[in-house]
Amino acid sequence: MTSLTASSGLDALQSPAPVRWEPRRALALSVARKRTAFVRGMRLFFTAAALAITGLLVAQLVLGSGGPTTGETEAVSEDVRMTNPRFTGRDENLTPYVVTADTAIRRRDAADGVTELEHPRLDYNFLETGTDVSRVLAESGRYDLPNRILDLHSDVNFRTRAGYTFQSNHARIFLREERVTGEESVEGTGPMGTIRADSYEITDGGNRIVFSGNVRARLTQDRTAPTPDATPEEGND
């Protein structure tokens, strides 16, 4: 305040006194409060934005850590879903096989190398899936890549090379050793007739088939339905 009064006498001797520059102090209290609030808001906004960006960066790093996959992949929450997956391999006789499906799902909590399949199909010399190799084997399945085991569930339908058909709700195909087991009831047909049982096993490349548990069968014979043009020497008696 004192510096102000000492200079007032000099001012009077000079030509019209120049206007001194001072910041406009006409800021009313309410305007000042508004300005403070605005500044505080901006500070919060920028802090939150910085945190969000950091979070996104960390998430990107975590998601990006998975290995390479075949088929178009699409990360759906926890699981990785592949469309038109294709798994190939050879059994112990070096016979090739190809497992395909509409969709494959690798669950995050699933054991290593185990993939769930929707409408699995199998192109494999030991088993036929009817005339159309691309025919679906079952509603759903699980492929255990390390152990080469294909588990099929619900509405399982397949045929062996020797002409035996199987309808069941379960089939476990051991792709390493041309072997199939089924732990649920099965309806089977073969050259000799029809069979029903609680479980079944196919080994030896389809040459040996064992049906177990409450087995019911009807064996029909050519004799039963003699061919229309059977000549006497063809007949059996």
Place this chain on the structure above:
Amino acid sequence: QIGNSSLPLDIEAETFEVLDAERHIVWLGNVHVVQGDSSLQADRMDVYYTGEGPGGGWGDIDRIVATDNVFYITPAQRARGDRGVYELAEEVITLTGDVVITQGDNVITTTRFVNNLTTGNSNFGEAGTGERVRMVLQPARSTDTTESSEAAETPEG
């Protein structure tokens, strides 16, 4: 009787094993075969086909070999033995071992029983083995129920 060999065979068992290349089926565990109005039961049955595998068809059932606790039951008789062979082409059943045949009240025991299902002829025992065939025949009951029974021993076969 198991004689109309062209009829289908309905079979129940605990296990059914197919050996495709050999055209051979094995039935195990309380095996029960029904054909027409007759049945064959045993602990095990092997079914052999006439076809040549693999590649060829299965053909017809050539024969059925039943082993252990064999029962052959028809409306007219009930026979049991240790082993039974049913040859479908010839329509002949052969039971061997400890064979017991019951027809109503009549009982026949022997070691070999051959039944031709087409002609209905039966053959008991086996020539030259010295085995005896024993028969207990109950005469047909007349209305005044006079009972007499005699054990008749008949020479072999």
